[in-house]
Amino acid sequence: MKLTIVDYGSGNLHSARKAFERAARELSSSAAIEVTADPDAVREADRIVLPGVGAFADCMKGLRLVPGMTEALDDAVKRRGAPFLGICVGMQLLAERGLEYGMVPGLAWIAGDVVAIEPRDPSVKIPHMGWNTLRPCRDHPLLAGIPSDETGWHAYFVHSFHLRIGDRADLVAETDHGGRVTAMLARDNIAGTQFHPEKSQRLGLKLISNFLDWRP
């Protein structure tokens, strides 16, 4: 099984690769983890991870600058049904539009826009930076074995914008930071986390293991 992490000049690829390698090792999985900017490798991958750190516009621009990459993602994920995980801005890019530094079209795999977190209480600090718990909106195989709700395990977030979901059926988990914040989404073979599994210690490694086993 080949898991491909998409390199488009954004993101903490080194950390992501190491976390996936460790999860694969712990599962005694034969998964080969590769980091690549080659659209052909992405087109053939069994599982795909799209990381992303920074501003939406900058990341989208970076992704579109790799010739053939968005088409390869479409082929692999939308047409062939390869399991896909977007992380942080890599999840946000699935939206129809991003509204950070102007309006920028996204991949439009998930209905919704990426908007600023606007806490009701002005003393709530932005970015939402640190550890928070998850409130599941429905069951999902990627959350299997992860205690959630107020006393559950914590995930590491660091972001000022989030994906405001258009279709509630796509929402898997929320968290709270001066109001509801989208923490995780999924539709068919597509999943995304606003938090960083590769930085979330136990919760993160469990979620990554679940992704390696996921048969959507």
Next chain:
Amino acid sequence: MRTGFMLKTRIIPCLDVKDGRVVKGVRFVDLADAGDPVEAAKAYDAAGADEMCFLDITASHEGRGILVDVVARTAEVCFMPLTVGGGVRTLEDIRTLLRAGADKVSINTAAVKDRNFVKAAAHKFGDQCITVAIDAKRVSATHAPPRWEIFTHGGRQATGIDALAFAEEVVSLGAGEILLTSMDRDGSKAGYDIALTRAVADRVTVPVVASGGVGTLEHLVEGIRDGHASAVLAASIFHFGEFTIPQAKQYLSAAGIAVRMDR
């Protein structure tokens, strides 16, 4: 104990690193090599630290390459957030550290010299990974209304810049976090400068990390409760085994501060 859907207060151990080695070593647990930052970070990861901070005090250019290697080796074994600071002067410095595995990069002198560097860095890499480290010293007389100024070069060089105004300015330029160190308290074990911490935390919209002066667990509580900081940074009380990370978390929790107990 407060639980629930809320961001937890972060406890951040900070290691001074010189030429790839921990300055003064870390003695809180039996490490094969007390001077290896990677070993120390691993132990803090296992202890449930919420983030790790490396402050590079290497002067030489060759030493910088060693630091990047330390960051990369840490990212291989620690699945927790890592902030790296010290001597970050160019966008290329930031890119190198982020690619090696740092999650946030802290900018100090370069931000004082050129505010536009903060703007360029935030625009390129995103606000969330740009921390501005402010070293401040009280300059007003004891009974006068407090006023703090920015100092550089380890607190030796005055700049005449007002710390509060500077904090506000760098946040408006895109800093996603302020790492605030009181140069009056640093190394004193007398506690954070609470008036300073609170003045800055109440002035800016981004999280403030309190730093400088921790000697007891009560000092951590003060930094959050009275100083309004979002996170507390400490060095020696953890490195030399006076207190463990779980002890600090239990103490904060008992004081009504929400912390992450799972790890």
